[in-house]
Amino acid sequence: MSVPAWLPPMFVMSPWSDEVMERLYAIFRTDFVINPVTYQGCRVWFFPEMERGKELIFWHLVEREDPPRSGIRLPDFRRAERLTWARPTLLNHTDPAVLAWDFEEGASDIRTYVWLKDLDYVVVMKRYSDGARRLITAYWIDYPSKRKTLQSKYARRL
Numbered sequence: 001m002s003v004p005a006w007l008p009p010m011f012v013m014s015p016w017s018d019e020v021m022e023r024l025y026a027i028f029r030t031d032f033v034i035n036p037v038t039y040q041g042c043r044v045w046f047f048p049e050m051e052r053g054k055e056l057i058f059w060h061l062v063e064r065e066d067p068p069r070s071g072i073r074l075p076d077f078r079r080a081e082r083l084t085w086a087r088p089t090l091l092n093h094t095d096p097a098v099l100a101w102d103f104e105e106g107a108s109d110i111r112t113y114v115w116l117k118d119l120d121y122v123v124v125m126k127r128y129s130d131g132a133r134r135l136i137t138a139y140w141i142d143y144p145s146k147r148k149t150l151q152s153k154y155a156r157r158l
Helices: 018-034 056-062 083-091 146-155
Strands: 043-045 064-065 074-076 098-104 107-115 121-127 133-140
Touching: 018 056, 018 083, 056 064, 056 083, 056 133, 083 107, 083 121, 083 133, 098 146, 107 146
Parallel strands: 043 133
Antiparallel strands: 064 074, 098 107, 107 121, 121 133
16 A cells, blocks of 8 residues: 555644644644645535534544544544545645545435545545535544445445
8 A cells, every 4th residue: 555645644643732733733733724625626525513612613634523423522533633634635635545436325315425435534525516516524434334335436426
């Protein structure tokens, strides 16, 4: 498994502290707020809602719900250390190392998946009719079942 030259190093999460979270937030602000990213020439946006003093989407990029559907979010070190990968993965979605596709999740809900497959990192967005994408989440794939689900969605892509 080779790492694409355009992919920056992972963020060093240890030792864990509030300062580490603030440095992660600075990366998010630089990559998505100060310098908005585009995907296929269209803007990638997110709701401006704030939670705990930061954009709600930030928490979806560095935390996970545990247990699922509990509403309890905890830091996810594997997800957070890869925050530096989110923007470059979107910008390099045509690279052979990346699988990018749209998938209909339900009645008129189209999701865009941008998967750095060999490194098990995926960015998920909602696609709108004007081509804009709303950032939903990004995470490291830590279970074979999640990888299998993504492979199935890729096989049934639009």
